[in-house]
Amino acid sequence: MDKIVVEGGRQLNGEVRISGAKNAALPILAASLLTDGTNTYRNVPRLHDIASIRELLAYLGARVETDEDHVIRIKANGLCQTEAPYDLVRKMRASILVLGPLLARLGKARVSLPGGCAIGARPINLHLKGLARMGASIELTHGYVEATADRLKGDDFYLDVPTVTGTENLMMAAVLARGTTILRNVAREPEIVALADALNRMGARISGAGSSVLTIHGVDALTPADISIIPDRIEAGTFMVASALTGGDVTVLNCEPDHMGAMLNKLRLTGARITVKGRSVRVQGPEKITSVDIKTLPYPGFPTDMQAQFMVLMSVARGLSIISETIFENRFIHVSELRRLGADITVSGNAAMIKGVDHLSGAPVMATDLRASASLILAGLVAEGQTVINRVYHLDRGYEAIEDKFARLGAAVQRVR
Numbered sequence: 001m002d003k004i005v006v007e008g009g010r011q012l013n014g015e016v017r018i019s020g021a022k023n024a025a026l027p028i029l030a031a032s033l034l035t036d037g038t039n040t041y042r043n044v045p046r047l048h049d050i051a052s053i054r055e056l057l058a059y060l061g062a063r064v065e066t067d068e069d070h071v072i073r074i075k076a077n078g079l080c081q082t083e084a085p086y087d088l089v090r091k092m093r094a095s096i097l098v099l100g101p102l103l104a105r106l107g108k109a110r111v112s113l114p115g116g117c118a119i120g121a122r123p124i125n126l127h128l129k130g131l132a133r134m135g136a137s138i139e140l141t142h143g144y145v146e147a148t149a150d151r152l153k154g155d156d157f158y159l160d161v162p163t164v165t166g167t168e169n170l171m172m173a174a175v176l177a178r179g180t181t182i183l184r185n186v187a188r189e190p191e192i193v194a195l196a197d198a199l200n201r202m203g204a205r206i207s208g209a210g211s212s213v214l215t216i217h218g219v220d221a222l223t224p225a226d227i228s229i230i231p232d233r234i235e236a237g238t239f240m241v242a243s244a245l246t247g248g249d250v251t252v253l254n255c256e257p258d259h260m261g262a263m264l265n266k267l268r269l270t271g272a273r274i275t276v277k278g279r280s281v282r283v284q285g286p287e288k289i290t291s292v293d294i295k296t297l298p299y300p301g302f303p304t305d306m307q308a309q310f311m312v313l314m315s316v317a318r319g320l321s322i323i324s325e326t327i328f329e330n331r332f333i334h335v336s337e338l339r340r341l342g343a344d345i346t347v348s349g350n351a352a353m354i355k356g357v358d359h360l361s362g363a364p365v366m367a368t369d370l371r372a373s374a375s376l377i378l379a380g381l382v383a384e385g386q387t388v389i390n391r392v393y394h395l396d397r398g399y400e401a402i403e404d405k406f407a408r409l410g411a412a413v414q415r416v417r
């Protein structure tokens with residue numbers, strides 16, 4: 001089991017290049033199932049979750065080739081399987097993203113129910129309700145979703161919650177459906193826009209991506225495309241917080257500032273100096289960090305995936321801050337780990353109250369979910385002494401070579417095998 005060891009007290013300076021976005025790549029790779037040509041994907045991050053979906057696509061019969069420079073090619077003309085088995089899906093719940101494409105392309109799919117995870121129950125009822133609205137017959141048996149449909153048909157309906165992967169699954173199902181589908185109250189994340197752009201490059205007819213209403217005119221077939229993955233706004237945000245936290249001067253390269261409005265706004269309010277230039281953002285940390293309140297919301301609100309990272313910043317800020325988590329029911333697991341490092345945090349319901357302390361002190365801690373594990377590295381950067389983070393496989397699911405990127409910025413971070 002790898003560990004990450006951090007010696008606190010270093011200021012971060014320099015430049016860091018952001019990798020492709022995991023949560024854009026996953027649905028876009030799944031969309032390769034919708035056509036039988038060879039799709040080319042560029043700027044694909046090298047992550048465990050990407051390896052997991054490649055393994056699943058190969059299991060379904062797609063031919064998956066990758067080369068050294070973050071390029072993946074997928075040819076899905078020999079699909080021989082319509083089942084996504086439990087032992088693949090349990091490794092990564094986002095495997096549910098093959099449900100919509102399999103149903104649209106082959107008329108049937110048997111996908112293991114993804115189950116919950118550390119941060120919440122993670123239901124998929126809205127994915128299934130939407131597919132049923134489009135004419136699929138859905139059965140839940142022995143831990144699997146069994147879905148069949150001769151040909152899905154367009155419909156006009158609302159999502160109860162703007163679910164990100166739910167929107168993605170239904171968008172991919174609708175592109176080959178008969179007639180027009182209008183999806184209302186959909187997610188508006190940049191990853192949704194990226195998927196719609198990719199599908200339109202493949203010949204789909206989707207409009208409204210980024211707004212809360214998607215209009216999708218079904219087509220008979222899609223053709224392969226050459227698609228570059230957008231940068232990861234959460235990885236970018238993680239390094240921006242690291243600079244503010246250590247009073248450093250870090251420029252994040254190859255990011256999309258337009259995707260990070262809520263984050264940049266809150267960072268400015270903490271006193272950090274932010275300079276946006278094209279696709280780079282420079283963050284100069286303040287002498288003293290000012291406490292700000294955060295409420296996580298669907299995009300374009302403050303992203304839940306940045307909540308843990310901001311909590312670390314607030315734990316050494318001057319004053320009191322309240323962080324409300326409105327997306328997931330159990331996304332404060334990192335609080336008990338931060339308390340071990342000396343943070344003063346009280347949780348009541350979906351709100352955490354953070355009283356800034358002068359300093360944190362290093363200790364062994366445990367990573368639990370992907371983004372929370374990144375926040376433990378951040379805490380280690382400013383904790384006095386050594387912090388050892390266990391169970392770093394969580395990190396490897398969503399951050400490419402994170403310890404190298406931090407080390408290049410001057411942090412004393414290393415991985416111990």
Ligand code: EPZ
Pocket residue numbers: 022023026094120121122123124125126127128161162163164165166187304305327328329370371398
């Ligand atoms: C996506 O998860 C992301 N994952 C998550 O990132 C991210 O935190 C989340 O969106 C919110 O932004 C991927 O894109 C692969 P949701 P997703 O469906 O789609 C409820 C990471 O670290 N809901 O938008 O699973 C649900 O319970 C991950 O990369 C239903 O009730 O999130 C939650 O409260 C963590 N029924 C809320 O909606 C449904 O059918 C938002 O969930 C679906 C969701």
